[in-house]
Structures are given as structure tokens and as C-alpha cells.
Amino acid sequence: MGRSWTFGKKIAAGFAAVVVLSMIISTIAVYALKTVVASKDRLLEINALNLVDAEKLLRAREQKGSDVRAYLLTREDRFLDEMKSDRADFLATLARMKAIANDEEKGLLDKVERAETEHQGAFDSVIALRKTEVTLDAVVRAFEGVGPQRDALDKAISSFAALEQRLLDEGKKAATDTASSAMTVVGIVSVTALLVAIGIALVLTRTLSRQVGSAVQHVQSSSSELQTAANQQATGAKEQSTAMNEITTTISELLATSKQIAESAQRVAHIAEQTASGARSGEQTVSKANESIGGIKRQVDLIVTHMLDLGKKSQQIGGILEIINELAEQTNILAINATIEAAGAGDAGKRFAVVADEIRKLADRVGGSTKEIRGLIDEIRAAVNTTVMTTEGGTKAVDAGARQFSEVATAFKQIASLVSTTTEAAREIELSTKQQTTAVEQVNIAVANVAQATRETEASSNQTFQTASQLTGLSRDLMRLVRSQTNA
Numbered sequence: 318m319g320r321s322w323t324f325g326k327k328i329a330a331g332f333a334a335v336v337v338l339s340m341i342i343s344t345i346a347v348y349a350l351k352t353v354v355a356s357k358d359r360l361l362e363i364n365a366l367n368l369v370d371a372e373k374l375l376r377a378r379e380q381k382g383s384d385v386r387a388y389l390l391t392r393e394d395r396f397l398d399e400m401k402s403d404r405a406d407f408l409a410t411l412a413r414m415k416a417i418a419n420d421e422e423k424g425l426l427d428k429v430e431r432a433e434t435e436h437q438g439a440f441d442s443v444i445a446l447r448k449t450e451v452t453l454d455a456v457v458r459a460f461e462g463v464g465p466q467r468d469a470l471d472k473a474i475s476s477f478a479a480l481e482q483r484l485l486d487e488g489k490k491a492a493t494d495t496a497s498s499a500m501t502v503v504g505i506v507s508v509t510a511l512l513v514a515i516g517i518a519l520v521l522t523r524t525l526s527r528q529v530g531s532a533v534q535h536v537q538s539s540s541s542e543l544q545t546a547a548n549q550q551a552t553g554a555k556e557q558s559t560a561m562n563e564i565t566t567t568i569s570e571l572l573a574t575s576k577q578i579a580e581s582a583q584r585v586a587h588i589a590e591q592t593a594s595g596a597r598s599g600e601q602t603v604s605k606a607n608e609s610i611g612g613i614k615r616q617v618d619l620i621v622t623h624m625l626d627l628g629k630k631s632q633q634i635g636g637i638l639e640i641i642n643e644l645a646e647q648t649n650i651l652a653i654n655a656t657i658e659a660a661g662a663g664d665a666g667k668r669f670a671v672v673a674d675e676i677r678k679l680a681d682r683v684g685g686s687t688k689e690i691r692g693l694i695d696e697i698r699a700a701v702n703t704t705v706m707t708t709e710g711g712t713k714a715v716d717a718g719a720r721q722f723s724e725v726a727t728a729f730k731q732i733a734s735l736v737s738t739t740t741e742a743a744r745e746i747e748l749s750t751k752q753q754t755t756a757v758e759q760v761n762i763a764v765a766n767v768a769q770a771t772r773e774t775e776a777s778s779n780q781t782f783q784t785a786s787q788l789t790g791l792s793r794d795l796m797r798l799v800r801s802q803t804n805a
Contacts, residue, residue, distance in 0.1 A: 331517045338510035345502055363417055364485040370414050371478040374429065377407035378436070378470060385440050389447050389456055397444070404437065425477040432470040439463040565768060568761045572754065579750035586747050589740035597733050604726055607719065614715040621708045628701045631694050638687050638694070645683040652677030 384400035387393070411433075415426050443459045652673045659670030 328521065331521050334517055335510075335514050338506075338513060342503060342506050342510060345499065345506055348499075364481050364488060367414060367418070367422070367481040368478060368485070370410050371474055371481065373410050374407060374474050375471070377403050377410065378433070378467070378474070381407065381440070382467065385444065386460070388444065389453075389460060392447065400440075407433065422477070422480065425473065425480060429470065429473040429477060432466070432473045436463070436466040436470045439466045562768065565761065565765060572758060572761060576754055579747060579754055583747050586740060586744050593733060593737055593740050607723060607726055610715060610719045614712065614719060617708055617712045617715060621705060621712065624701050624705045624708065628698060628705070631698050631701065635691060635694050638691050642684060642687045645680040645687065648680035649677050649684070652680060 381400050381403040384396045384403060388396035388400070411426060411430060415423055418426055440463060443456065443463060446459050447456050655673030656670050656677070659666030659673060662669070
């Protein structure tokens with residue numbers, strides 16, 4: 318696998334190995350530093366703090382004794398309050414120390430707590446004695462009896478302080494030993510890393526020398542092949558340049574032909590647009606005429622409808638005249654009967670006979686008028702029938718004209734559609750021709766560029782030949798240098 322690695326991979330592998338060794342050295346150094354710092358923090362945060370708190374306990378004990386002596390001399394209660402405050406500080410400091418202490422330290426602190434309780438009990442006895450009427454000498458003798466409890470308390474505090482001092486000294490020694498061990502390990506690892514780096518450098522030098530030698534040999538063979546290929550390429554470039562000149566001439570002629578076709582297609586499209594415009598105008602005119610004929614047809618239908626209604630109403634009038642005629646006949650009959658009755662009544666019925674005669678005359682006139690009206694109605698009915706028949710003929714003619722106009726409109730639509738299709742086809746031909754012209758121009762430009770590139774290729778082929786010759790000389794020099802290093 319190592320033989321297939323490239324030059325860059327091997328350099329990267331050597332650099333990675335050096336980086337890994339550097340990281341190992343850094344990790345060991347950081348670990349040692351953290352260990353020493355943690356040990357120092359332990360010493361400063363616990364042991365040194367406990368020593369300071371032990372001194373605070375001694376000062377609190379002494380301050381409490383001073384407060385008791387002051388009270389015994391003056392009997393002022395403020396000294397008792399100060400004693401209680403000092404004892405509270407003592408107990409608070411003791412509780413804080415026990416919270417962070419180990420088992421051995423807690424045992425000594427428990428002894429300090431018991432000694433302080435006994436010492437406080439002795440103080441309370443002396444204070445209670447002072448509150449009685451005994452003499453001051455008796456109180457002093459009683460206060461001097463507190464000495465053993467005080468000594469026991471001081472001894473307990475001193476024992477705790479001695480333990481903390483011993484732990485502090487041991488911690489310092491352990492931190493120093495840890496730092497020394499870390500320095501030793503870092504030194505050993507550094508020397509090892511240096512040796513490994515030297516070994517990696519030697520291996521990479523030998524390996525890369527072999528690879529460079531092999532590559533130089535390949536470069537020599539490739540440069541020879543490149544010289545031959547450069548000669549062939551120069552010859553081919555000359556032939557390609559001649560062919561490109563001929564292609565350029567042919568494409569120029571094709572470009573001129575494409576422009577002529579595009580102009581002809583544009584004229585055809587313009588004529589087709591004019592034809593389509595005329596067809597659309599004719600279609601609109603036929604459509605308007607068709608709409609006018611449709612309006613005429615609707616008016617004729619409306620006339621026919623009115624005529625039919627008129628015929629129906631004339632029939633209704635005839636029925637009414639029959640009723641009037643019957644009324645006139647009945648009235649005439651009643652008038653005759655009234656005349657007969659009036660004649661039978663004698664002189665009393667003369668006036669009634671006159672009236673009956675007038676009624677009979679009126680009934681005769683009504684009957685005559687009814688006959689005249691019936692004759693007029695018959696004439697009107699005949700005229701209406703004639704008009705309806707004539708109108709129906711006109712309606713059929715209008716329908717035929719409307720159908721013919723519809724066929725004409727359909728024909729104009731088909732013509733307009735065909736002309737539109739022709740216009741679109743002409744436009745497509747024009748667009749295609751323009752695109753073809755554009756494509757030919759682009760091809761012409763591309764061919765010109767290819768011709769230029771061919772000329773440049775010919776020039777670069779000569780330059781490549783010179784470069785290959787120089788590369789051959791450089792590869793020989795590099796081979797001599799690599800072989801001399803390998804032999805060394």
C-alpha cells in the first residue's frame with residue numbers, strides 16, 4: 318500500500334506522524350500541568366485554609382476569654398453579648414471546617430468541639446458564680462480553675478493545625494514529585510519523537526528519491542515521444558489550416574444564401590398578413606350582414622305573430638257580432654210583441670206602441686250594421702290570411718338568405734384560418750431562416766476561431782518541440798542529480 322502512495326501523500330504522512338508525536342507530548346505536558354495545578358489548588362483551598370481557620374479558632378477562644386474576664390471585673394452584660402458573638406464565630410468557623418474535612422480531620426475537629434463545650438461550661442459556672450454575692454477573690458480562684466479546659470481546647474486546636482501542616486508539607490512534596498515525573502516523561506517522549514522524526518525523514522528521502530528517479534525516466538521517454546508528436550502536430554496543423562480556409566469560403570456563401578431566403582420569407586409573411594387582414598374584414602362584413610338578416614327575420618316573425626293575433630281577434634269580434642245579431646233579433650221579436658200588446662190595450666198603449674216601434678227600428682238598424690261589420694271582418698280576415706301567406710314566403714326567403722350568409726361566413730372563416738396558417742408557416746420559415754443565418758454566422762465565427770486556433774496550434778507545436786527538447790536536457794540533469802544522491 319505504501320508503494321502506491323503519491324509524493325504528496327508520503328509528505329503528508331510524515332508530517333502527520335510528527336504532528337501526532339507533538340500532540341502526544343502536548344497532552345502529557347498538559348496532563349502533568351493539570352495534576353500539579355490540582356495539587357496546588359488542594360493545598361491552597363483546603364490545607365492552607367484550614368490552617369488559617371485554626372488560627373481564627375485560637376483568636377476566637379482568646380477573645381472569648383477576654384470577654385469573660387471583662388465581665389467578671391465589671392459585671393456589664395455587653396461583655397456577655399460579645400462573648401456569645403465570639404462563640405458564634407467560633408462555632409461557625411468550626412462548622413465550615415468540618416464541611417470540607419476528611420475523616421481524620423473530622424475526628425480532630427470533633428475533639429475541638431467537645432473541648433470547646435467543656436471550656437464554655439466552665440465559663441458559664443464562673444459567670445453564674447459572679448452573679449451571686451461571693452467575693453471577687455473567690456471568683457478569681459474559680460476563673461483560674463478554667464485553665465485545664467482552656468489547655469485542652471488549645472491542645473485540640475494545635476493537634477488539628479499540626480495535621481494540616483503535615484498534609485500541606487506532604488502535598489507540596491507530592492506536587493514536586495509529580496512535576497519532576499512529568500518533566501522526565503516529557504523529555505523521554507521528546508527524545509523518542511525526535512528519533513522517530515529522523516527515521517521518518519530518512520525513509521521519506523530514500524522513497525522519494527526512488528520515486529523521483531522513476532518519474533525522471535518516464536519524463537525522458539515522454540519528452541522523446543512529445544518531440545515526435547510535436548512534429549506530427551505541426552504538419553497536421555498546417556493541413557487543418559488550409560482546410561479551414563476552404564470551409565470559411567463555403568460558409569460565407571451559405572450565409573449569403575440564408576440571408577436571401579430570410580428576406581423572401583419575410584416578404585411572403587407580409588403578403589400573408591395582408592391577405593389575412595382582408596379575409597378578417599370580409600368575415601366581419603358577412604357577419605354584420607348575417608346579423609341584419611337575422612334582425613329582419615325576427616321582425617317578419619313578429620309581424621306574422623301579430624297577424625295571427627289579429628286573425629284570432631277578428632274571429633272573437635265575429636263571435637261578438639253573432640251575439641249582437643241574436644240580441645237584435647230578440648229585440649225585434651220583443652218589439653213586435655210589444656206592438657201587438659199595445660194595439661190590444663187601446664188608447665192606453667199607443668205611447669208604448671210608439672216606443673216599441675222605435676225599438677224595432679233600432680233593432681233593424683243594429684242587424685244591418687252587424688251584417689256590414691261581419692262583411693268587413695271577413696275582408697280583414699281574408700287580407701290577414703293573404704298577408705300571413707306572403708310573410709311566410711318572405712320568412713322562407715330570409716331563412717334561405719341567412720343560410721347562404723352563414724355558408725359565406727363559414728367560407729370566410731376557413732379562408733382566414735388557412736391564411737393565418739400560411740402566415741404562421743411563413744413566420745416560422747422566416748424565424749427558422751433567421752436562426753439558420755445566426756447559426757451560420759456563429760459557425761463562421763467558430764470556424765474563424767478554429768482557423769486562428771489552428772494557426773496558434775501550429776505555432777505552439779513548434780514551441781512544444783523546443784520545450785520537449787529542453788525537457789529532455791533537464792530530465793538528464795535531474796537523473797544525474799538523483800543518481801548521485803542515491804549513490805551517496
